[in-house]
Amino acid sequence: MTGQDRGLDGRSTDIPSGAGVPAWMASTLNNCSRCGAVLVFGAVDDDHRDRLVCPACGWIAYVNPRLVVTSLPITDTGQVVLIRRGIEPAVGAWAQPGGFLEIDETVNEGAVRETLEETGLLIEPGEVIGLYSRLEAAVVVLVFEARIVGGSFRPSPEATEIVAFEPDAIPWPEIAFKTTYWALADWLRRRHPELRPGDVVTERRHWEG
Numbered sequence: 001m002t003g004q005d006r007g008l009d010g011r012s013t014d015i016p017s018g019a020g021v022p023a024w025m026a027s028t029l030n031n032c033s034r035c036g037a038v039l040v041f042g043a044v045d046d047d048h049r050d051r052l053v054c055p056a057c058g059w060i061a062y063v064n065p066r067l068v069v070t071s072l073p074i075t076d077t078g079q080v081v082l083i084r085r086g087i088e089p090a091v092g093a094w095a096q097p098g099g100f101l102e103i104d105e106t107v108n109e110g111a112v113r114e115t116l117e118e119t120g121l122l123i124e125p126g127e128v129i130g131l132y133s134r135l136e137a138a139v140v141v142l143v144f145e146a147r148i149v150g151g152s153f154r155p156s157p158e159a160t161e162i163v164a165f166e167p168d169a170i171p172w173p174e175i176a177f178k179t180t181y182w183a184l185a186d187w188l189r190r191r192h193p194e195l196r197p198g199d200v201v202t203e204r205r206h207w208e209g
């Protein structure tokens with residue numbers, strides 16, 4: 001898989017399925033949360049796959065992807081709001097607002113909270129544009145299309161610039177993440193099938209929020 005392309009089966013990941021816990025994540029799961037013994041990766045009774053299990057007390061460290069909730073805020077005139085990232089990764093590139101879902105909130109609440117924190121805009125989440133598995137990062141990225149119902153642009157160290165782009169002026173070469181690219185492409189196919197994802201129009205129009 002190269003550039004912003006998806007895999008042959010449309011999969012939204014660069015690595016094969018079924019490879020177990022990513023190494024970077026396994027390295028943070030060394031000890032049993034219950035008794036502290038060293039975890040071992042291996043077979044577990046009545047389970048179809050190997051797990052990280054505690055040989056001392058039998059506790060199993062189940063690991064699942066985390067959910068990242070994001071939005072594509074759309075202005076009344078149909079522009080899509082992106083933020084220029086002020087922090088790594090992908091500092092300086094454009095992304096949609098979003099972040100990790102907290103354990104005690106719904107996906108809608110998470111998207112509203114993250115978007116408010118990162119843009120100053122109050123949104124009302126609408127259609128789900130996409131759900132993208134990123135096995136390498138152990139996340140699933142949810143992207144809502146969202147209506148802007150309040151607030152105003154509020155740049156921050158995290159989001160140094162906030163811009164509403166015309167659908168034909170999306171800064172494709174400067175998009176931060178594959179999931180951002182795919183979400184914008186999926187949104188464009190749905191709302192503006194006459195436009196092609198990746199077509200570059202240099203003119204950029206700002207919306208005074």
Ligand SMILES: [Zn+2]
Pocket residue numbers: 032033034035036037054055056057058059
């Ligand atoms: Zn244990």
